[in-house]
Amino acid sequence: MSEQVSYRDGALHVEQVPFARIAKEVGTPAFVYSSAGMTARYRALETALEGLPVSIYYAIKANSNLAVIKLFGDLGAGVDVVSGGELARGLRAGVPADKIVFAGVGKTEEEIAFALESGIHQFNVESEPELRLLNRVAASKGVVAPAAIRVNPDVDAKTHAKITTGRKENKFGIDIARATEMFELAATLDNVSLTSMSVHIGSQLMDVTPYRDAYARLRGATLALRQAGHVVDHLDLGGGIGVSYDGSAPPDIADYADIVKETVGDLDCRLSIEPGRYLVGNEGYFLTKVLFVKHGAERRFVIVDGAMNDLIRPTLYEAHHDIVTVAEAAAGEAGSLADIVGPICESGDYLARGRIFGDVGEGALIVLKSAGAYGAVMSSNYNSRPLAPEVMVEGDSFRTVRRRQTFDEMLALEEGLA
Numbered sequence: 001m002s003e004q005v006s007y008r009d010g011a012l013h014v015e016q017v018p019f020a021r022i023a024k025e026v027g028t029p030a031f032v033y034s035s036a037g038m039t040a041r042y043r044a045l046e047t048a049l050e051g052l053p054v055s056i057y058y059a060i061k062a063n064s065n066l067a068v069i070k071l072f073g074d075l076g077a078g079v080d081v082v083s084g085g086e087l088a089r090g091l092r093a094g095v096p097a098d099k100i101v102f103a104g105v106g107k108t109e110e111e112i113a114f115a116l117e118s119g120i121h122q123f124n125v126e127s128e129p130e131l132r133l134l135n136r137v138a139a140s141k142g143v144v145a146p147a148a149i150r151v152n153p154d155v156d157a158k159t160h161a162k163i164t165t166g167r168k169e170n171k172f173g174i175d176i177a178r179a180t181e182m183f184e185l186a187a188t189l190d191n192v193s194l195t196s197m198s199v200h201i202g203s204q205l206m207d208v209t210p211y212r213d214a215y216a217r218l219r220g221a222t223l224a225l226r227q228a229g230h231v232v233d234h235l236d237l238g239g240g241i242g243v244s245y246d247g248s249a250p251p252d253i254a255d256y257a258d259i260v261k262e263t264v265g266d267l268d269c270r271l272s273i274e275p276g277r278y279l280v281g282n283e284g285y286f287l288t289k290v291l292f293v294k295h296g297a298e299r300r301f302v303i304v305d306g307a308m309n310d311l312i313r314p315t316l317y318e319a320h321h322d323i324v325t326v327a328e329a330a331a332g333e334a335g336s337l338a339d340i341v342g343p344i345c346e347s348g349d350y351l352a353r354g355r356i357f358g359d360v361g362e363g364a365l366i367v368l369k370s371a372g373a374y375g376a377v378m379s380s381n382y383n384s385r386p387l388a389p390e391v392m393v394e395g396d397s398f399r400t401v402r403r404r405q406t407f408d409e410m411l412a413l414e415e416g417l418a
């Protein structure tokens with residue numbers, strides 16, 4: 001029996017990930033990433049967008065491990081951050097401040113001050129009060145803050161309701177009809193420079209058509225602003241390109257690039273995009289070990305040492321992740337119905353439900369695919385489970401890029417306070 005799993009996804013693949021060795025040396029559960037896969041994704045996107053004046057800002061919320069940020073930074077990417085903590089990560093990973101954009105509906109005064117002191121490239125402002133606060137903090141520091149307004153184009157991204165961000169009922173952005181009003185307001189504020197707009201309509205878009213509608217509206221707003229005498233020299237087109245979790249066809253990035261070209265390619269604007277999931281989603285795995293197999297009255301439970309605190313996507317979005325066993329490489333192909341569940345005290349603690357799954361026994365290693373995005377970053381200490389380690393596979397070798405949290409580290413913040 002092989003101790004390795006082969007994985008192919010179009011041109012991008014990890015030939016052999018040494019899961020058994022990783023389990024032995026690092027333990028389980030663990031997140032495992034492919035540097036070759038992430039690099040290939042970045043290059044593919046760059047190639048698809050060739051000829052367009054586009055910069056790539058990696059949205060580090062998808063996977064903010066320092067080694068992952070550094071990998072994209074070294075490839076030339078900037079980063080998109082949504083909190084002071086993410087800004088600290090971007091800087092710590094060596095990304096130059098002038099390649100960092102700061103998005104988010106609820107930036108605090110302290111976060112704005114930190115970003116201004118760091119000298120970031122751009123604030124993507126999501127409300128009028130935020131624009132005024134940005135002006136005030138910038139004035140107190142004697143600087144002019146580079147700003148974009150994030151507009152809400154009221155376009156349905158046709159994705160999961162919890163990750164749709166461009167509809168009127170969503171908290172994100174400023175109604176696109178108010179763009180001119182915002183530019184007029186900014187013109188009266190001495191410490192912001194507003195010459196840019198951003199848009200982000202949602203995550204995990206499997207159909208690129210909604211981008212066409214959103215970018216067409218952005219184009220319309222740009223032309224109207226210019227007509228009114230304002231300068232618009234940069235458009236941030238957001239992230240959201242989906243990846244396949246089940247082997248179905250992913251969106252074609254060439255189609256996405258065509259849409260960019262056709263809608264905003266001729267506006268004489270610098271452009272940027274903020275992909276997160278696309279760059280890392282398929283290039284990570286969640287490795288876990290079978291603790292017990294229990295035959296319930298109605299179904300088989302495969303109880304593993306990974307849980308919803310490690311990978312919450314199945315619980316939170318009913319998300320599907322393909323699963324393979326390390327020994328067989330294709331446990332999903334034959335077998336019987338099973339729930340793959342974790343040790344947490346909630347019935348919602350499952351990694352897969354009602355899955356046709358092979359006959360695994362205690363100690364078997366199983367791998368959830370496509371766990372590179374919104375995996376480790378969304379993990380928690382629920383049930384006082386220490387955070388799982390993260391491992392980067394580089395060529396034939398691998399290295400730990402986040403250690404497994406110890407009990408002492410988990411308890412440190414409360415030390416002496418009880």
Ligand SMILES: Cc1ncc(COP(=O)(O)O)c(C=O)c1O
Nearest residue numbers: 059200203239240274275276277
């Ligand atoms: C403003 C912004 N940019 C970029 C992203 C990255 O999204 P994704 O990982 O779907 O590419 C998000 C998350 O949805 C976001 O809110």
Ligand SMILES: N[C@@H](CCCC[NH3+])C(=O)O
Nearest residue numbers: 061163203204313373374
């Ligand atoms: N956490 C979500 C995506 C959120 C996108 C961030 N705006 C997921 O796992 O699919």
